[in-house]
Amino acid sequence: MEATLEKKNVSTEMLPDVLEGLQKPQKTLPSKYFYDQKGSELFEEITELDEYYLTRTELQIMQEKIQQIANRLGEKIQLVELGSGSSFKTRLLLDHLQNIHSYIPVDISRSFLDDVAQNLQEEYPELKIQAIATDYTKSLHLPEIPDAVKRIIYFPGSTIGNFTKENAEEFIGLIANSLHQNDGLLIGFDLVKDRETLLAAYNDSLGVTAEFNKNILQRINNELGADFDLSGFEHKAIFNEEKSRIEMHLVSRSKQVVNIGGENITFEKGETIHTENSHKYTLSSFREMTNPHFKEVITWTDSNEYFAIQYLHN
Structure with missing residues:
Protein backbone atom coordinates (compact mmCIF):
# COMPACT_ATOMS: atom_id res chain seq x y z
CA MET A 1 0.00 0.00 0.00
CA GLU A 2 1.22 3.46 -0.85
CA ALA A 3 2.37 5.68 1.98
CA THR A 4 0.05 8.52 0.89
CA LEU A 5 -3.09 6.50 1.56
CA GLU A 6 -6.32 8.45 1.05
CA LYS A 7 -9.77 7.63 2.45
CA LYS A 8 -11.12 6.42 -0.91
CA ASN A 9 -8.27 3.90 -1.14
CA VAL A 10 -9.07 2.62 2.34
CA SER A 11 -12.68 2.06 1.23
CA THR A 12 -11.51 0.18 -1.85
CA GLU A 13 -9.67 -2.24 0.38
CA MET A 14 -12.34 -2.19 3.07
CA LEU A 15 -15.09 -3.87 1.03
CA PRO A 16 -13.27 -7.17 0.37
CA ASP A 17 -11.92 -7.16 3.94
CA VAL A 18 -15.41 -6.70 5.40
CA LEU A 19 -17.11 -9.24 3.15
CA GLU A 20 -14.41 -11.83 3.74
CA GLY A 21 -14.68 -11.43 7.49
CA LEU A 22 -18.48 -11.50 7.65
CA GLN A 23 -18.70 -14.62 5.48
CA LYS A 24 -16.63 -16.72 7.90
CA PRO A 25 -18.33 -19.21 10.26
CA GLN A 26 -17.25 -16.92 13.12
CA LYS A 27 -17.93 -13.50 11.68
CA THR A 28 -15.08 -11.01 12.13
CA LEU A 29 -14.16 -7.45 11.22
CA PRO A 30 -10.58 -6.09 11.07
CA SER A 31 -10.00 -3.90 14.12
CA LYS A 32 -8.01 -1.41 12.02
CA TYR A 33 -11.34 -0.12 10.71
CA PHE A 34 -12.29 1.19 14.15
CA TYR A 35 -10.16 4.25 13.54
CA ASP A 36 -11.97 6.68 11.31
CA GLN A 37 -12.28 10.22 12.68
CA LYS A 38 -15.14 9.32 15.03
CA GLY A 39 -13.52 6.06 16.13
CA SER A 40 -10.24 7.79 16.90
CA GLU A 41 -12.08 10.40 18.98
CA LEU A 42 -14.00 7.72 20.88
CA PHE A 43 -10.81 5.84 21.62
CA GLU A 44 -9.31 9.00 23.06
CA GLU A 45 -12.34 9.17 25.36
CA ILE A 46 -11.79 5.54 26.38
CA THR A 47 -8.22 6.27 27.42
CA GLU A 48 -9.52 8.76 30.00
CA LEU A 49 -12.05 6.39 31.63
CA ASP A 50 -11.48 5.29 35.22
CA GLU A 51 -11.75 1.61 34.31
CA TYR A 52 -9.29 1.84 31.44
CA ASP A 194 -6.75 -10.44 37.60
CA ARG A 195 -9.87 -11.12 35.52
CA GLU A 196 -12.02 -8.45 37.21
CA THR A 197 -9.64 -5.62 36.35
CA LEU A 198 -9.33 -6.84 32.77
CA LEU A 199 -13.07 -7.12 32.12
CA ALA A 200 -13.88 -3.74 33.67
CA ALA A 201 -11.46 -2.04 31.28
CA TYR A 202 -13.48 -3.21 28.26
CA ASN A 203 -17.00 -2.90 29.75
CA ASP A 204 -16.95 0.66 31.08
CA SER A 205 -19.93 1.95 33.02
CA LEU A 206 -20.46 4.95 30.70
CA GLY A 207 -20.78 2.79 27.58
CA VAL A 208 -18.04 4.54 25.62
CA THR A 209 -16.40 1.23 24.67
CA ALA A 210 -19.78 -0.04 23.45
CA GLU A 211 -20.18 3.07 21.28
CA PHE A 212 -16.61 2.63 19.99
CA ASN A 213 -17.33 -1.01 19.12
CA LYS A 214 -20.56 -0.18 17.28
CA ASN A 215 -18.93 2.69 15.39
CA ILE A 216 -17.21 0.17 13.12
CA LEU A 217 -20.67 -0.70 11.78
CA GLN A 218 -21.46 2.98 11.29
CA ARG A 219 -18.23 3.41 9.35
CA ILE A 220 -19.16 0.49 7.09
CA ASN A 221 -22.54 2.17 6.51
CA ASN A 222 -20.88 5.50 5.74
CA GLU A 223 -18.12 4.29 3.46
CA LEU A 224 -19.58 1.16 1.86
CA GLY A 225 -23.27 2.11 1.73
CA ALA A 226 -24.27 -0.78 4.02
CA ASP A 227 -27.51 -0.78 6.03
CA PHE A 228 -26.48 -1.95 9.50
CA ASP A 229 -29.04 -1.05 12.19
CA LEU A 230 -26.75 -0.25 15.11
CA SER A 231 -29.58 -0.76 17.60
CA GLY A 232 -29.75 -4.36 16.41
CA PHE A 233 -26.36 -5.16 17.96
CA GLU A 234 -24.98 -5.01 21.49
CA HIS A 235 -21.44 -4.80 22.78
CA LYS A 236 -19.91 -7.75 24.63
CA ALA A 237 -16.38 -8.21 26.00
CA ILE A 238 -15.14 -11.51 27.43
CA PHE A 239 -11.83 -12.86 28.70
CA ASN A 240 -10.58 -15.94 26.83
CA GLU A 241 -8.30 -17.44 29.44
CA GLU A 242 -6.94 -20.16 27.17
CA LYS A 243 -5.65 -17.59 24.68
CA SER A 244 -4.88 -14.97 27.34
CA ARG A 245 -6.90 -12.26 25.64
CA ILE A 246 -9.91 -9.99 25.92
CA GLU A 247 -12.29 -10.50 22.99
CA MET A 248 -14.72 -7.80 21.87
CA HIS A 249 -17.86 -8.90 20.05
CA LEU A 250 -21.00 -7.35 18.60
CA VAL A 251 -24.00 -9.58 19.31
CA SER A 252 -27.00 -9.64 16.97
CA ARG A 253 -30.19 -9.02 18.95
CA SER A 254 -32.38 -10.81 16.40
CA LYS A 255 -32.26 -12.63 13.08
CA GLN A 256 -31.51 -10.00 10.45
CA VAL A 257 -30.05 -9.43 6.99
CA VAL A 258 -27.55 -6.68 6.17
CA ASN A 259 -26.69 -5.57 2.65
CA ILE A 260 -23.07 -4.61 2.02
CA GLY A 261 -21.87 -3.81 -1.49
CA GLY A 262 -24.72 -5.79 -3.04
CA GLU A 263 -24.07 -8.84 -0.83
CA ASN A 264 -26.64 -9.96 1.74
CA ILE A 265 -25.17 -11.10 5.05
CA THR A 266 -27.50 -13.03 7.36
CA PHE A 267 -27.18 -12.84 11.15
CA GLU A 268 -28.88 -15.28 13.48
CA LYS A 269 -30.14 -14.11 16.85
CA GLY A 270 -27.21 -14.24 19.29
CA GLU A 271 -24.62 -14.59 16.51
CA THR A 272 -21.56 -12.44 17.07
CA ILE A 273 -19.08 -10.41 15.07
CA HIS A 274 -15.63 -10.75 16.63
CA THR A 275 -14.23 -7.23 16.28
CA GLU A 276 -11.08 -7.12 18.38
CA ASN A 277 -8.60 -9.06 20.48
CA SER A 278 -6.45 -7.61 23.23
CA HIS A 279 -3.80 -10.16 24.17
CA LYS A 280 -2.17 -10.02 27.57
Missing part, protein backbone atom coordinates in the same frame (compact mmCIF):
# COMPACT_ATOMS: atom_id res chain seq x y z
CA TYR A 53 -6.03 1.49 33.36
CA LEU A 54 -3.84 0.87 30.30
CA THR A 55 -3.20 4.42 29.09
CA ARG A 56 -2.99 5.83 32.61
CA THR A 57 -0.49 3.18 33.69
CA GLU A 58 1.64 3.47 30.56
CA LEU A 59 1.76 7.24 30.98
CA GLN A 60 2.79 6.82 34.62
CA ILE A 61 5.71 4.61 33.56
CA MET A 62 6.71 7.13 30.90
CA GLN A 63 6.57 10.04 33.35
CA GLU A 64 8.52 8.24 36.07
CA LYS A 65 11.13 6.66 33.78
CA ILE A 66 11.36 9.19 30.97
CA GLN A 67 14.91 10.27 31.71
CA GLN A 68 16.11 6.66 31.81
CA ILE A 69 14.26 5.95 28.55
CA ALA A 70 15.59 9.07 26.82
CA ASN A 71 19.14 8.35 27.96
CA ARG A 72 18.90 4.80 26.65
CA LEU A 73 17.55 5.88 23.25
CA GLY A 74 20.38 8.39 22.84
CA GLU A 75 20.76 11.35 20.48
CA LYS A 76 20.21 12.13 16.78
CA ILE A 77 17.04 10.06 16.45
CA GLN A 78 14.40 9.72 13.81
CA LEU A 79 11.38 8.87 15.98
CA VAL A 80 8.76 6.86 14.07
CA GLU A 81 5.49 6.41 15.96
CA LEU A 82 3.11 3.72 14.70
CA GLY A 83 -0.56 4.34 15.43
CA SER A 84 0.22 7.80 16.66
CA GLY A 85 -3.18 8.65 18.15
CA SER A 86 -3.03 11.97 19.98
CA SER A 87 0.78 11.68 20.44
CA PHE A 88 0.41 12.75 24.09
CA LYS A 89 3.01 10.28 25.39
CA THR A 90 5.23 11.22 22.48
CA ARG A 91 5.49 14.76 23.81
CA LEU A 92 7.39 13.36 26.79
CA LEU A 93 9.94 11.85 24.41
CA LEU A 94 10.16 14.98 22.27
CA ASP A 95 10.75 17.07 25.40
CA HIS A 96 13.57 14.84 26.66
CA LEU A 97 15.37 13.51 23.58
CA GLN A 98 18.50 15.42 22.61
CA ASN A 99 19.19 16.64 19.05
CA ILE A 100 16.20 14.80 17.58
CA HIS A 101 16.46 14.55 13.80
CA SER A 102 12.78 14.13 12.87
CA TYR A 103 9.42 12.80 13.99
CA ILE A 104 7.34 10.54 11.71
CA PRO A 105 3.78 9.88 12.97
CA VAL A 106 2.15 6.96 11.13
CA ASP A 107 -1.57 6.16 11.29
CA ILE A 108 -4.34 4.83 9.07
CA SER A 109 -6.70 7.79 9.66
CA ARG A 110 -5.49 10.65 7.46
CA SER A 111 -7.75 13.37 8.88
CA PHE A 112 -6.94 12.54 12.51
CA LEU A 113 -3.25 12.20 11.69
CA ASP A 114 -3.14 15.59 9.96
CA ASP A 115 -4.68 17.25 13.02
CA VAL A 116 -2.11 15.63 15.30
CA ALA A 117 0.80 16.60 13.06
CA GLN A 118 -0.41 20.20 12.78
CA ASN A 119 -0.80 20.56 16.55
CA LEU A 120 2.65 19.11 17.18
CA GLN A 121 4.24 21.34 14.55
CA GLU A 122 2.82 24.39 16.29
CA GLU A 123 4.26 23.19 19.61
CA TYR A 124 7.63 22.19 18.12
CA PRO A 125 8.21 24.63 15.24
CA GLU A 126 11.86 23.62 14.78
CA LEU A 127 11.10 19.89 14.58
CA LYS A 128 10.92 18.22 11.18
CA ILE A 129 7.59 16.34 11.09
CA GLN A 130 6.45 14.14 8.21
CA ALA A 131 3.07 12.45 8.73
CA ILE A 132 2.45 9.21 6.84
CA ALA A 133 -1.06 7.76 6.43
CA THR A 134 -0.76 4.05 5.72
CA ASP A 135 -1.60 0.59 6.96
CA TYR A 136 1.67 0.08 8.81
CA THR A 137 0.82 -3.58 9.52
CA LYS A 138 1.54 -4.47 5.90
CA SER A 139 4.60 -2.44 4.97
CA LEU A 140 6.80 0.34 6.26
CA HIS A 141 8.14 2.80 3.69
CA LEU A 142 10.01 5.35 5.78
CA PRO A 143 12.02 8.44 4.79
CA GLU A 144 15.74 7.95 4.28
CA ILE A 145 18.02 9.19 7.03
CA PRO A 146 21.77 9.91 7.23
CA ASP A 147 24.00 7.14 8.56
CA ALA A 148 24.64 9.13 11.73
CA VAL A 149 20.93 9.17 12.63
CA LYS A 150 19.41 6.35 14.68
CA ARG A 151 15.88 5.20 13.85
CA ILE A 152 13.65 4.41 16.81
CA ILE A 153 10.24 2.94 16.11
CA TYR A 154 7.77 3.74 18.88
CA PHE A 155 4.71 1.49 19.22
CA PRO A 156 2.87 2.55 22.39
CA GLY A 157 -0.57 1.86 23.78
CA SER A 158 -0.47 -1.97 23.89
CA THR A 159 -1.68 -2.06 20.27
CA ILE A 160 0.48 -5.15 19.77
CA GLY A 161 -2.16 -6.94 21.84
CA ASN A 162 -4.69 -6.51 19.02
CA PHE A 163 -2.68 -8.92 16.86
CA THR A 164 -2.98 -12.68 17.10
CA LYS A 165 0.14 -14.20 18.63
CA GLU A 166 1.26 -15.41 15.20
CA ASN A 167 0.62 -12.06 13.51
CA ALA A 168 2.30 -10.23 16.37
CA GLU A 169 5.52 -12.15 15.81
CA GLU A 170 5.31 -11.50 12.06
CA PHE A 171 4.78 -7.80 12.74
CA ILE A 172 7.74 -7.65 15.12
CA GLY A 173 9.74 -9.23 12.30
CA LEU A 174 8.48 -6.59 9.84
CA ILE A 175 9.64 -3.85 12.20
CA ALA A 176 13.01 -5.54 12.75
CA ASN A 177 13.56 -5.72 8.99
CA SER A 178 13.03 -1.95 8.70
CA LEU A 179 15.79 -1.26 11.22
CA HIS A 180 19.57 -1.21 10.93
CA GLN A 181 22.32 -1.87 13.44
CA ASN A 182 21.95 0.37 16.54
CA ASP A 183 18.30 1.18 15.68
CA GLY A 184 15.61 -0.03 18.04
CA LEU A 185 11.96 -0.54 18.98
CA LEU A 186 10.27 1.08 21.98
CA ILE A 187 7.03 -0.82 22.59
CA GLY A 188 4.27 -0.98 25.20
CA PHE A 189 2.23 -4.07 26.07
CA ASP A 190 -0.33 -5.09 28.65
CA LEU A 191 0.51 -7.70 31.28
CA VAL A 192 -1.59 -10.59 32.58
CA LYS A 193 -3.55 -9.61 35.72
CA TYR A 281 1.44 -11.14 28.01
CA THR A 282 3.82 -12.13 30.72
CA LEU A 283 7.34 -10.75 30.44
CA SER A 284 8.60 -14.22 29.56
CA SER A 285 5.96 -14.90 26.89
CA PHE A 286 6.63 -11.53 25.25
CA ARG A 287 10.37 -12.17 25.30
CA GLU A 288 9.83 -15.56 23.68
CA MET A 289 8.00 -13.82 20.83
CA THR A 290 10.57 -11.06 20.26
CA ASN A 291 13.75 -13.07 20.85
CA PRO A 292 14.13 -14.26 17.22
CA HIS A 293 14.25 -10.62 16.07
CA PHE A 294 15.90 -8.66 18.90
CA LYS A 295 18.68 -9.85 21.17
CA GLU A 296 18.77 -7.06 23.78
CA VAL A 297 15.88 -5.87 25.92
CA ILE A 298 15.38 -3.28 28.65
CA THR A 299 12.09 -3.32 30.58
CA TRP A 300 10.25 -0.67 32.60
CA THR A 301 7.05 -1.52 34.53
CA ASP A 302 4.74 0.11 37.06
CA SER A 303 4.69 -0.88 40.73
CA ASN A 304 1.64 -3.15 40.22
CA GLU A 305 3.18 -4.75 37.13
CA TYR A 306 0.04 -4.00 35.15
CA PHE A 307 1.90 -2.79 32.06
CA ALA A 308 5.36 -2.92 30.51
CA ILE A 309 7.44 -0.75 28.19
CA GLN A 310 10.43 -2.37 26.52
CA TYR A 311 13.31 -1.12 24.42
CA LEU A 312 14.39 -3.83 21.99
CA HIS A 313 17.55 -3.68 19.89
CA ASN A 314 20.43 -5.77 18.56
